[in-house]
Each structure stands twice: as C-alpha cells, then as structure tokens.
Amino acid sequence: MEEKVFSFGEVSKHNRNGDCWVIIHGKVYDVSRFLDEHPGGEEVLVNASGKDASVDFDDVSHTNYAQGLMKDFLIGKIDANTLPKMEKECTTHDASSSRGSTTELLLNAVPFFMLAFAFLLHYYNNSSSDNN
Numbered sequence: 722m723e724e725k726v727f728s729f730g731e732v733s734k735h736n737r738n739g740d741c742w743v744i745i746h747g748k749v750y751d752v753s754r755f756l757d758e759h760p761g762g763e764e765v766l767v768n769a770s771g772k773d774a775s776v777d778f779d780d781v782s783h784t785n786y787a788q789g790l791m792k793d794f795l796i797g798k799i800d801a802n803t804l805p806k807m808e809k810e811c812t813t814h815d816a817s818s819s820r821g822s823t824t825e826l827l828l829n830a831v832p833f834f835m836l837a838f839a840f841l842l843h844y845y846n847n848s849s850s851d852n853n
C-alpha cells in the first residue's frame with residue numbers, strides 16, 4: 722500500500738483530545754484512540770501534536786514495545802518541505818550549538834594559551850639562566 726503524504730498544515734489541525742496526530746521521525750501517527758492508554762499520559766501526546774515530536778519522543782527512550790505499538794497508529798508520512806523551519810529535525814540543536822560556538826571557541830583556546838604561556842616561561846627561564 723502506498724504511504725499517504727501529509728502537509729504539516731494538515732497534520733497540525735489534529736491537535737486536540739480526541740483528534741490527535743503526531744509527527745515522529747518523518748512519519749505521521751493518529752494517536753486519537755491511544756490517548757487514554759498512553760502510559761505517559763494523554764496530555765504529553767496532545768502537547769506533542771501540531772509539531773515535530775521526534776525529539777520529545779526520543780527524550781523518553783521509549784522501549785521496543787512502544788516502537789512496535791507505533792505501527793498500529795501509522796497513517797502516512799510528512800512532506801518535509803512543509804515543515805516550518807524550526808520544526809525540522811535537529812534545527813533547534815543546530816541553532817543552539819551555533820549560538821554557543823563563540824564560547825566554545827574561547828574555551829578551546831584556553832589550553833592553547835596555557836601551553837603558549839608555559840613555553841614562554843620555559844624559554845624565558847632558560848635564556849635568563851644562560852645570561853648568568
């Protein structure tokens with residue numbers, strides 16, 4: 722059977738109790754009838770709808786059992802081009818890592834400066850004892 726392709730706009734309309742679709746790793750799941758049974762509670766699922774829930778889903782480290790269960794709710798896949806920029810997987814991670822990159826660069830430079838300082842000290846000590 723051919724997989725149905727949904728746009729992000731269409732999926733995000735199903736974002737409430739009783740009519741709830743979630744996007745996990747590019748696939749669309751209709752979890753409306755699973756809300757009551759979800760061991761993590763229905764609220765987390767409703768909150769995870771209308772956006773890409775991949776990171777939230779992975780954060781919980783769902784068991785293989787949960788991942789097997791997902792197949793029952795699979796209704797299609799998401800058209801990646803319709804995902805809002807911030808919703809694309811890993812974008813949030815990229816954004817935060819680029820924000821931290823200046824600090825990261827400075828932190829990486831610390832050992833370099835310490836080495837350079839040690840080398841200069843050593844060189845200075847040697848040359849001053851040569852003079853004596």
Ligand code: HEM
Nearest residue numbers: 750760761765769774777778781783784786787790791794
């Ligand atoms: C089709 C989608 C999903 C299925 C079939 C599913 C299924 C399950 C199952 C079976 C468990 C029990 C623990 C396990 O066996 O891993 C669980 C726990 C949980 N799930 Fe989901 N889940 C889904 C999506 C989500 C999403 C999108 C979130 C978003 C945050 C979420 C959050 C949680 C939380 C917080 C727990 C409780 C973990 C704990 O108590 O330690 N789940 N889920």
